[in-house]
Amino acid sequence: MFAAAVSPGVSLRLLHYADIENAYDDPERIGRLAGLVDHLRDEETVVTGAGDNTGPGVLSLVTQGRQALDFFQAVDPDVDTFGNHDFDHGSDALLSVVDDSPQPWVCANAFQNGERFAAAEGAIPWTVVEAGDRRVGIVGVTHPETATINPNAADVRFTDAIQAVETGVDALQDENVDRIVVISHLGDDTELARMVNVDVVLGGHDHEALVERIDGTLVCRPGGTGRYLLEVSFDGDRPRATHHTVTDGPLDTDITATLRDRMDTAGLTEVVGTVEEPIVCDLQACKRGESRIGNLIVDAYRWRTGAAIGLNSGGGFRRQPPLTGDVTAFDLVGVTPYGADLVVLTIDGKDLLATLRHAALARAADGLPRWHFSHVSGAELVWDDAKNELQKARVDGSPVDPNTTYEIATTEFFVANDDLFPAFGPDDVVASYGLQYEAVVEYARETGLDPERDGRIQRPTLEAGDVPERDWPFSP
Template sequence: MPRLLHYSDVENVYDDPVRVGRLAGALRSRNGDDALVCGTGDNTSPGVLALIERGRQALDLFRAVDADVETFGNHDFDFGPEATRSIVAAAPQTWVSANVHESGGERFAAPDVVPHAVREVGGVRIGLFGVTDPATPSLNPMAGELRFSDPYDAAEAAVDELRTAGVDRVVALSHLGGGDDELARRVDVDVILGGHVHAERRERVADTLLLRPGANGHAIFEVTFETDGPIDVERHETADAPVADDVVSALRGRVDAAGLDETVARVDRPLDRSDATVFGGECRIGNLVADAYRWSLDADVGLQNSGGIRDGPPLSGAVSVADLVSVIPFEERVVRAELTGAELQRVFRESAAAVVDFGEPGWWHGHFSGAEIRWDDGAAELLDARVGGDPVDPDRRYTVATSAYVLHSDHEFPTLQERHRCGEGDIQFEVLAEYAREFGIDAAVEGRIRRVSGAETSTSASSE
């Protein structure tokens, strides 16, 4: 019976060669003539090695597992379309994308990228197509020159062509995240292999099986089916998988060779940077980054978006430049924005997922320096906001130091826009490294963000 091996959102796992070696081992040990290895985006970037290799470090993984089919995630354009084209041309798998186009409207990276493909495995003809979040240009400025058409219209066209070609099963490779539900309702597919949102998922919507293995290579899904009948799914942890030593050897040593091994500080109490901590409210790693931004541009407020802090091992012991790059592995600059107090209050409100409708319910999107806010989760209401200890004056003008991405994107903190820009500093991780050299790393949870519900008065700040 045909099997699909599904992985997604590898992101910065390449920075830990043994971890990516176990991911490769998990996929390789289950691969075979009756299997297709399928990736659903963000498998080339971000990360330290991704910055060094411009995403090409992913080729070591793709070749090691004999990858079959892949679609694009927003981070697969981190180094611009030309770098992505180069990776596609060198990769062993077929890249499918039904809704990514060049600026002139033609299909992106044709003929190397196709809207859909048919593979016959175990006597079953499987049609596969790919779709990517159309908001990618807002999420990733480096994709700004590309065009992303409506993914549902593109999916419908792809499915019609595949059904006409006489396939037995149709599989969507999706980097739509929360858009997978609409895809299931609108398009006749058997399985949606998803990505983009980092939370695992395994459920049915409109009789379609929806899967997401989560981020950072912790797990893969194995899907088994026949021409018709039930579809079986197994989840496999990668932590105990055999290590692909060839992948480890290929990746190990590249960070040191790039000169990023300088120790800039020591951490006695590890700083957790897991998604649960970073998206849960105030945390030490968020405070550290926001403090560095505010210090670097002498701003009233420092702001770091939660999604910009990447999941990975805690910072502990000797902390190198590479460790700090892995926290915020983007070539975005820290910028100074100027806005009114009324606008700043809206920015504070937009820290709540309930306000911006982005990410998972309950996520907290902002980390601040120089400010204290009190928020009612139940009422989705800003109860109090202070800067420098004083209540925010709606008519006063304030400066905010944040990443250039925040001004570009309309998905997080949409109040902050390019028109607010009034200055520019260094690259994010360079700022963080310089701050660590100057002040060390001694971040603490201080009650900057207090999330309450109704009459509750306790904070939801992390105790890590």
């Protein structure tokens, strides 16, 4: 199924990408993806995208997704649709990207304030693209649960995708089209392919590359993070799909240089510290409780704010290769690549004890594994995994006093989301200190990078066999 060679000339060809996501953090990969599109494209080619092509990622975080415009302007796609991560920076940031994009955005099931989402910026539910002497009708849809998957899309309403596509197909059949294609960010397109009569579904959301036929419809996905470019060729009435390996593609040096310039301009390539002993960022380091990387992050929160306690959940870090040698701002932002502000809140000792009990994420609503645990600074905890209870809790060396008020530094995400730490909320916030990852970078720059484990979280009854083996380099 996978190939690197160029396909022979055909009467109609579709080139499709999706879920580019953090590939922008590797400018050469984006340069080769753009170069491969240019290499395969001719006047009878339609270039499409199926969402999550503006983020997430470090560069996306610091540019509000606008780094994707470099790729869009280089490739000049014919259409793109929305994915859940395209809303990572809120609908206003996405609307700005849509407004400045060269391609039309096509989505039939997204609405805002009673109107089609981004209609004022040129988004449309379906369109017809001419490729040589062929007319290709294209309908776009995104996952109907996008607003649940990504709370930053909460102001957008997503309707049933199959009904939206059926409406689009009916309209396109009156447009004298030769082929009808759906660009979909649904992940699983099985039901869609069974229910609607189209030639091809070009998918996204699921990062596994795919080619299959469902009731006569070709259903395919390119896979995630810009590893493959999907080609669909029409030779006769039966379309065929091929995945081209992006690393084998020619390099577009202009876009590679442009993305590197963006990194330089954002200060991401600045060396902010040197690490003697590698700081591990694997599954256990991120999610088991105290670790050097966890202490680094929450110590930075407390250092920046002066709060008595720093707090972050076990899911608040991203796994990546160990930090070693010269560490850049890019490396540190990659550990916590989230655009949430660092805030300080005040709660009494009773609520603090409840919060520290919830640091054991086994109590979380989504049923996380019992060995998951949060990270703290300024506090010392002893957690009994056998009894599933907090045995001891100290702040600045003293037991937590239920009648004393305490300040906690954490991110606004945990304040707004009560699934993990329900003992505090937005009304408890007293100050904001800017983007949380900026505090981590500043801390490293000012104090150095030599975090240590100091026993602040002790779990004497945690059985080693209950915790998976260290599993780097698998993704989070």
